[in-house]
Amino acid sequence: MIAISDIFTSALTGLKVHPSRSILTIAGIVIGIISIVAVTSLGQGAQGLILGEIQKFGPTNVFLLPGRQPNGPSSAESTLLNDSLVQKDIDALNNKSNVPDAQRVIPVVFGQAIASYEGETYSTMIMGSTQDLQKFFDLTLEEGRFFDNTDVLSHANTAVIGKTVAKKLFGATDPLDKKIKMQGRVLRVVGVMEEQGSGSFVNFDKAIMAPYPFVQQDVLGIKYFQRVVVAATTVEKVPGMINDITRTLRYNHNIDNPSKDDFSIQTQESITKTVSTVTDILTVLLVCVAAISLVVGGVGIMNIMLVSVTERTREIGLRKALGATSGNVLLQFLIEALFLTISGGIVGVCGGIALSWGAAWLLQTQWGINFPLVVSPTGIVLGIVVSGGVGIAFGIFPAWAASHKSPIEALRHE
Amino acid sequence: MERIIDTHHIEKIYNDDEQETRALDGVTMHVNEGEFVAIMGASGSGKSTLLQVLGCLDRSTNGTYLFEEKDVTLYTDVELARVRNEKMGFVFQSFNLLPRLSVLDNVILPLIYAGVSKKERVQRAEAMIELVGLSNRIHHQASQLSGGQKQRVAIARALVNEPKIIFADEPTGNLDSKSGAVILEFLQMLNSKGKTLVVVTHETYVAQAAERIVHIADGRVSHEEKVTHRRIISSDGFIK
Numbered sequence: 001m002i003a004i005s006d007i008f009t010s011a012l013t014g015l016k017v018h019p020s021r022s023i024l025t026i027a028g029i030v031i032g033i034i035s036i037v038a039v040t041s042l043g044q045g046a047q048g049l050i051l052g053e054i055q056k057f058g059p060t061n062v063f064l065l066p067g068r069q070p071n072g073p074s075s076a077e078s079t080l081l082n083d084s085l086v087q088k089d090i091d092a093l094n095n096k097s098n099v100p101d102a103q104r105v106i107p108v109v110f111g112q113a114i115a116s117y118e119g120e121t122y123s124t125m126i127m128g129s130t131q132d133l134q135k136f137f138d139l140t141l142e143e144g145r146f147f148d149n150t151d152v153l154s155h156a157n158t159a160v161i162g163k164t165v166a167k168k169l170f171g172a173t174d175p176l177d178k179k180i181k182m183q184g185r186v187l188r189v190v191g192v193m194e195e196q197g198s199g200s201f202v203n204f205d206k207a208i209m210a211p212y213p214f215v216q217q218d219v220l221g222i223k224y225f226q227r228v229v230v231a232a233t234t235v236e237k238v239p240g241m242i243n244d245i246t247r248t249l250r251y252n253h254n255i256d257n258p259s260k261d262d263f264s265i266q267t268q269e270s271i272t273k274t275v276s277t278v279t280d281i282l283t284v285l286l287v288c289v290a291a292i293s294l295v296v297g298g299v300g301i302m303n304i305m306l307v308s309v310t311e312r313t314r315e316i317g318l319r320k321a322l323g324a325t326s327g328n329v330l331l332q333f334l335i336e337a338l339f340l341t342i343s344g345g346i347v348g349v350c351g352g353i354a355l356s357w358g359a360a361w362l363l364q365t366q367w368g369i370n371f372p373l374v375v376s377p378t379g380i381v382l383g384i385v386v387s388g389g390v391g392i393a394f395g396i397f398p399a400w401a402a403s404h405k406s407p408i409e410a411l412r413h414e
Numbered sequence: 415m416e417r418i419i420d421t422h423h424i425e426k427i428y429n430d431d432e433q434e435t436r437a438l439d440g441v442t443m444h445v446n447e448g449e450f451v452a453i454m455g456a457s458g459s460g461k462s463t464l465l466q467v468l469g470c471l472d473r474s475t476n477g478t479y480l481f482e483e484k485d486v487t488l489y490t491d492v493e494l495a496r497v498r499n500e501k502m503g504f505v506f507q508s509f510n511l512l513p514r515l516s517v518l519d520n521v522i523l524p525l526i527y528a529g530v531s532k533k534e535r536v537q538r539a540e541a542m543i544e545l546v547g548l549s550n551r552i553h554h555q556a557s558q559l560s561g562g563q564k565q566r567v568a569i570a571r572a573l574v575n576e577p578k579i580i581f582a583d584e585p586t587g588n589l590d591s592k593s594g595a596v597i598l599e600f601l602q603m604l605n606s607k608g609k610t611l612v613v614v615t616h617e618t619y620v621a622q623a624a625e626r627i628v629h630i631a632d633g634r635v636s637h638e639e640k641v642t643h644r645r646i647i648s649s650d651g652f653i654k
Contacts, residue, residue, distance in 0.1 A: 006526045017514035318510050321471055322571070323499020323527035325492045407498075408471040411510065 002328055011335035018308075022340060025304045029344025029391050030351060032297020033383035036290050037352025040379030042359055043286035047279045048372045054271050059235045060103075061136070062242060063266040064228040064249075083224035084253065084262040092248050093230060099244040101237035106132045108227040109212055111220045115169060116181045122168040125207040126182065128215025136229060139204060144176050144191030152211040157218070159187035163195040164205040180208070185218045205368075238267060290379070298390040305394035309333060309402075316402040317410025326403040330396065337395025341388040348387065349380050417483070418579055418610055419445035419468060424477035426463050426633075437463040438474065439633035445579070445612055450605040452621035453614045455630035462583055464630060465614045469502055469581040470494045482578070499527050503572030507584035509564040513557035517548060517567050520556050524575045535574075542570035546600070562593025569600060579610040586620055598623050619645065 015022045057063075066084040085107075092098050093105045109128040114121055133139070134146045139160075147158040159180060166175045180187045187210055196204040216222055232241045242265055249263050250256075266274075316329050353375050363371040402410050426438035437460045445451050445468075455461040466472040467479065470486060479487050486497060498504075503524075511520045518539055525535035543552050546566035551559060556567060565585060572580050582601065586594030602623055605611050613624060621627045622645040629636045 002527050002529050006529075006532075010526065013515070013519070017512075314510070315512060318512065319523070319527075320495065321469075321498060321504055321510075322524045323495050323575075325495045327492075328527065406472045408466045411471075411506075 002324075004331075007328060007331050008335055011332045011339065014332065014336055015339060021304075021308050025301070025308060025340045025391070026344040026347065028297065028300040028304045029341055029387045030348040032294065032301055032387040032390075033345060033348025033380075034351040034355060035293035035297060036383035036386070037349060037376065037379040038355040038359070039286060039290045039293055040376035040382070041352065041356035041374050043282065043290075044376045044379075045356070045360060045372050045374040047282060048374050049370070050275060050279060051272065052372065054268060054275060056138075057268050057271070058231070059268050060232045060238060061268065062230050062232070062238060062245070063271075064230065064245065065264045065266065066224060066226065067262060068264065082226075083222070085225045085228055085249075086223060089249060089252055090225070090228065092252050093228070093245065098248040099230070099241060101232050101234075101241040101244065102230050103233045104132045104136075104229075104231040106130055106136055106229040106231070107212055107225045108133070108229065109216045109220060109222065109225055110227075111215075113182050113219060115165065115187075115208060117169040117178060120169045120171075122165060124162075124165055125202070126215055126219055127202075127207055127209045128212035128219075129209065130212065132231075133209065136231075137202070137204065139196065140194045142192045142194045143174075144189070146191055147209070147211050152213060155213045155217075156211055157185065157187050157214050158190040159208050159210040160191040160193060161189055161209075162193050162203075162205040162207045165208055166192050182208075183219050183221075185214075187214075242267070290382070294382070294386050297387055301387055301390045302394045305337065305391060306398055309395060309398040313398075313402040313405075313410050313413035316399065317405070317407045317413065320403070320407035321411060329403040330400055333399035334392070334396055337392045340395065341391035344391065345384045345388055348383060352379065352383065416447045417444050418447045418449075418481065419443070419612075420480040420483070421468070422478045422480075424464075424467060424474045424479060426460075426467060426472070427475040436633050438467065440477070441630075441633070441635055443628055443635055443638075445610060447578075447610055448605075448608050449626065450602070450611045450624045451613070452624035452627045453612065453630060454616065454618075454621045454627050456616060459630045460633035461614045461616070461630045463633075465581055465583050465612065468612060469504060470498050471504075495527075499524055499575060501578045503575070503577040503580040505565065505568050505572050505580065505582035505585045507587040509556075509561075509568050509588070511556040511564055511567055511571075514555060516553050516555060517543060517559070518552050520567055521571045521574050524571060528575050530575075539570070539574055542574045543567075545573070546570045560593070561589050562596055565589060565593070565597050566600070569597070573604070573609075579612065580604065582611065582613045584615055585613060586615075586617070594620075 064085060067082045090105060090107050093102060106129055111126055113124065113126045115124050116122075127133070130152050131146055131148045139146070141160070142163070144160070146160055147156065150156070151158045161175060161180070169175070169180065170178065175189045175192055178189050180189060187208065193204060230241065230245060232238045245265060250261065253262055255261060319329055320326070356375060357373055360371045360373040363369045402413070421444070422442050424438050424441040425436065428435040428437060441464055453461045453464060463472070467474045470481070474487060477487070478485055481497065482501070486494065489497065518536070521539040521542055522535050525538060530538070540549070540552065543549055546569055548563060548566055548570070551563060556564060559567065580601070585597050585601070589597065598620060601611055601613065611624070613620065615621055622641060625641055625644065627639050627641060629638065
């Protein structure tokens with residue numbers, strides 16, 4: 001009886017004496033697994049990034065949007081009513097007797113404008129709000145201060161500028177106390193933000209923030225708010241608070257019929273639901289891409305295995321002529337295929353993870369996107385099961401077919 | 415003298431594309447232990463098919479084949495593999511070595527399937543390689559050898575598990591006359607030491623080295639002859 005260790009040795013010798021064939025086979029498996037691991041990992045990373053951004057809004061915050069809940073991309077009504085949230089509403093929402101569970105009410109206005117300083121100009125986003133904006137977006141300052149309630153109440157022109165704005169407009173000059181011109185008005189820089197990165201939906205590095213009364217009336221020339229964030233004291237209070245907000249706004253806007261509401265309320269949950277439609281599409285797309293890469297990888301592995309094992313039919317015949325049984329031959333080819341797929345699997349998984357890391361690193365360093373590194377276990381399992389399965393199946397199948405021929409039939413194989 | 419091979423009306427029928435080909439059409443023959451038998455015939459006569467059936471490399475379609483008085487047509491594939499491994503040695507026209515393996519590893523192959531311990535198989539293989547005069551090439555890849563050397567490795571491989579019988583199919587067919595003579599001389603030497611040999615050939619000078627010639631034509635034994643003036647081959651004296 002032949003010892004298992006001898007079949008093992010025969011299998012490893014078989015791989016060793018055909019290095020290029022072994023490397024090619026492993027390469028096929030490696031590429032198959034790398035592609036699937038990288039695609040699924042990057043896909044899940046992208047989903048994580050988007051959902052993570054939404055999570056940052058916090059479960060206690062609700063968002064008020066002017067206009068009706070849009071029904072479709074060309075819903076004209078929502079645009080027509082986009083001036084529905086005004087100062088009166090902010091005051092009403094701030095009144096504890098109307099919305100007792102509201103901890104903070106943060107009105108927001110924003111627009112695009114050209115900022116200039118001594119001949120340097122920069123197209124930037126101007127955002128008007130209250131001091132709570134800093135806490136809401138977790139903004140950190142490099143120097144100076146954020147504008148405060150006194151600035152808001154006194155209609156001050158104090159401004160906090162993003163890092164990119166500071167570089168573009170001021171270069172090496174210290175921006176503090178310098179005056180920026182915008183739409184014929186003057187903004188006084190009181191703070192410069194640290195580099196925030198563009199992970200958030202808003203790129204604060206390229207933005208200028210100022211108290212909302214000044215931005216709304218003097219820079220943008222509007223009387224309404226584009227967003228109002230209302231923060232509840234606890235998550236449990238959110239549903240009740242939404243009812244209070246709805247009642248208050250309907251009262252303010254003289255609305256009896258809920259279908260005529262000229263505002264909409266979004267929570268982290270409802271945004272997640274909306275966005276999940278997008279991420280679901282992304283998932284389907286990724287599954288398709290992954291499936292294609294699996295098919296491509298699988299066909300590659302299949303070809304190499306099929307060719308390399310088929311061309312060894314004579315060897316199988318010879319081994320049988322010298323006393324090997326079909327079982328001996330099959331076991332040898334199984335060990336060879338296992339060795340190739342396992343080593344290919346290990347390299348492939350490492351390569352896939354490395355590729356995902358590399359891509360995440362590039363996105364982080366080159367594009368400033370705070371892309372999370374996710375290693376998708378599904379991708380790894382799928383890659384190994386499919387590539388490994390195909391490798392083993394097509395390593396064994398031709399060997400099985402050849403081992404069941406008579407030795408002389410296999411020996412005659414050209 | 416005991417019969418090692420005894421066949422009765424062996425038939426081998428191939429069915430390719432619904433066309434029936436009778437490669438063997440009722441062969442009845444025998445080989446005694448220690449005998450050197452040549453099977454001769456023209457190309458397509460069925461002599462190689464006969465050797466393959468006798469060597470248990472292929473199964474006959476009909477008839478009985480007694481090897482050492484046991485009907486091997488009833489054997490399973492695993493039992494046949496064991497018979498080939500333990501009782502038979504093969505020398506092919508095209509050598510059938512594994513080209514990337516060393517001479518030693520090629521010769522060791524049958525011993526692996528016989529389950530011989532690693533130490534013992536190396537010793538036995540080295541002894542056989544020395545016997546065929548290739549000790550200086552023992553670690554060379556088979557693909558680096560000349561035709562004659564390859565056939566000597568094949569003989570060493572055929573002998574290494576001490577078989578009862580050696581089957582050789584046109585063993586000199588791919589060799590020049592000098593290398594061919596060396597091989598034939600070797601086969602005769604083995605026979606003189608008691609090894610049973612069955613050699614298939616279409617060349618008279620090869621058959622003349624045997625004790626008895628079985629002539630095959632159209633898949634049947636046409637006649638047999640005893641070699642009266644047996645040609646004793648010598649590597650320097652042989653001319654085709």
